[in-house]
Amino acid sequence: MLIYWANDEYSITLFGHTFVRFFPDWYYNLLHIPARLAEGMAFHFLFMWFFTLNGILYILYTIISGEWRQLLPQKKSFKEAWLVLLHDLHIRKTAPPQNKYNAAQRIAYTAIIVMGIGSVITGLAIYKPVQFYYLTWICGGYHLARIFHFALTIGYVLFFVIHIVQVILAGWGNFRSVISGFEVINEQPKPVIENTNEGEEAEKD
């Protein structure tokens, strides 16, 4: 993100009226980050490795473990995601039945992978537009690739915000199960029962 802080190159302008300029002055002042482009680039070209390698490992893991079955959207997911959204916004009382992830999660978690791949491709396209000219071409040229790369970054920020809000709303039990990989369900009377779908292996039969 520091990369975009040297020159307010990007803005949302429609019919000659600029709605948002990336980034507005208050934003720089809030974070105390005026014009530190070189620093931002240095961080960027180190952390891109972690993000990319992490992404590759994650994709490999979901393929090898079979977890992708839980994550890829199904045909019904697109319709159901809407119902999940209405439910989460407290407009609708009931949510559609779900497995490990609900329809909206399936779409979001798959979209973020597609976005990640998009960031790597557009990133390479603008990092070495001469050497990786074919990637730049795929992205519709250098200028467009740069805008895509930027838009994706904004997309991550939105994803992150919604993600964190949802985790907080889902509560402690959910967070605990994310960390430990199993869910604790209190059944009607008293006894505490460990979910049979415990861990990753147990789920795949």
Added chain:
Amino acid sequence: MKEKKPKKIKKELTIEQKIKRRNFISFTVFGAFAASAFGGWKWLYNSPEEVTGITGGARAPLRRALNKTELFFRRLAFNESHLVKTYPRSMAAKVIRHNTDIGSEGKLPPEKWKLQVKKRSGEVLQISLDEIMALPKTEITYDFKCVEGWDQIQHWAGVKFIDFIEHFKLHDEAKLDYVGMETPDKQYYVGIDMPSALHPQTLLAYQMNDVLLNGNHGQPLRLIIPVKYGIKNLKRIGTITFSNTRPRDYWAEQGYDYYSGL
């Protein structure tokens, strides 16, 4: 402690104990990861700045990462035959964007200027703009890319650097690893690796949109090197040197990548 427990207790753990145990292990691991990520970030953020030499202004580990990353991609992909995309002349901007004139403020008419080329023998060539303009002229319309995030399709004309090397018989110099260029007042300077300098689209440019360069754009002769970001496209070349070590570079001293190639 936790490790030993199962050995001592013979009977099966209750479900509640199992849950506790697994929670404990999971959260310990999670905590350890979170702490090391936080610690790693703190370490990096507070790591000392590199000793200023040819490069400067970046945290030492980040500078190492920049250099390593750059080398990785250069070895992976750099190829002299990869050309920068060119555009039809009609797409070139009429008004060419102007960013800075460090080292090239004001005007410097060609008759008051000579290009100095320092040869390995110690001999210094003094070359006038007329001599350069007598060489075969090459034109290019390409997308000039600034590290700050803008790019613009521009039209330039001049002599290919490789033609310049040929004509002035600088073959021995061209075998070295780097070219250094500086403005006459030494305020702005760049170092270019030889493969990029000898790239067929690298120009010593004297015209922009068919007009001789004016004060804002490096009058009378500037470097146009499309395989590099704008920061390497030195305006108003005063001297050219050749070396096996990296020549000093204005922006590399201020935390930017030395190579800055595309």
